Amino acid sequence: MKRLLTWAAVVTMGIGGTHTTRAQEEIAGLPTPHYHPEATDPAWLAFAAQFHGHIGPWATSGLRAGMIARRAVGAKGYFDLRVEVEGPLVKPPHSCFLDGLQVSTGATLGKRNLIWTETDALVVRVTNTKTGKQVELRPTAKLLAVIASMKPTPVDSDDHGHAHDHGEGSADAVARRIVAMPEKELFAVKVIEKE
Numbered sequence: 001m002k003r004l005l006t007w008a009a010v011v012t013m014g015i016g017g018t019h020t021t022r023a024q025e026e027i028a029g030l031p032t033p034h035y036h037p038e039a040t041d042p043a044w045l046a047f048a049a050q051f052h053g054h055i056g057p058w059a060t061s062g063l064r065a066g067m068i069a070r071r072a073v074g075a076k077g078y079f080d081l082r083v084e085v086e087g088p089l090v091k092p093p094h095s096c097f098l099d100g101l102q103v104s105t106g107a108t109l110g111k112r113n114l115i116w117t118e119t120d121a122l123v124v125r126v127t128n129t130k131t132g133k134q135v136e137l138r139p140t141a142k143l144l145a146v147i148a149s150m151k152p153t154p155v156d157s158d159d160h161g162h163a164h165d166h167g168e169g170s171a172d173a174v175a176r177r178i179v180a181m182p183e184k185e186l187f188a189v190k191v192i193e194k195e
């Protein structure tokens with residue numbers, strides 16, 4: 001934990017106040033994300049940005065979903081859970097939700113413990129593989145409305161328009177709103193199977 005906080009402090013110190021893509025300290029050997037840290041950002045947001053490349057509403061929704069679900073089933077993360085996602089997540093920005101989930105649960109494509117199936121409605125099921133406890137999360141109408149408040153991005157953009165716009169309604173402005181929303185306003189959580 002100490003190392004995480006130290007790293008976040010380094011990131012925060014990297015604020016340059018300019019809209020360049022090099023707004024934070026580079027981690028040697030890794031790509032530099034389109035992330036412009038703010039003092040109120042939680043430490044985990046920098047890690048998500050490092051993994052995903054930016055902080056959009058779908059990625060941050062996935063982050064929050066994974067945190068809520070992991071805690072609800074009492075899993076440590078990475079190796080003791082399975083994440084099953086249903087939803088219309090064919091391409092970005094919607095599919096960014098899956099990256100947020102990977103960061104906050106530690107279940108990944110590579111470990112094959114994150115599985116996505118295409119359907120019309122978004123549902124996340126997380127199972128603690130040691131105890132069998134399982135929860136189901138569905139986004140609230142409020143969360144979907146907040147996500148939808150993001151301004152449409154340019155069609156020719158290869159990064160969801162993120163690097164060009166940081167004002168109101170931009171990907172990172174709406175993302176930060178989602179970061180700060182109370183959990184009960186984000187997802188309806190239901191325990192499916194008890195331990």
Ligand SMILES: [Zn+2]
Pocket residue numbers: 052054056059092093096160
């Ligand atoms: Zn994204």
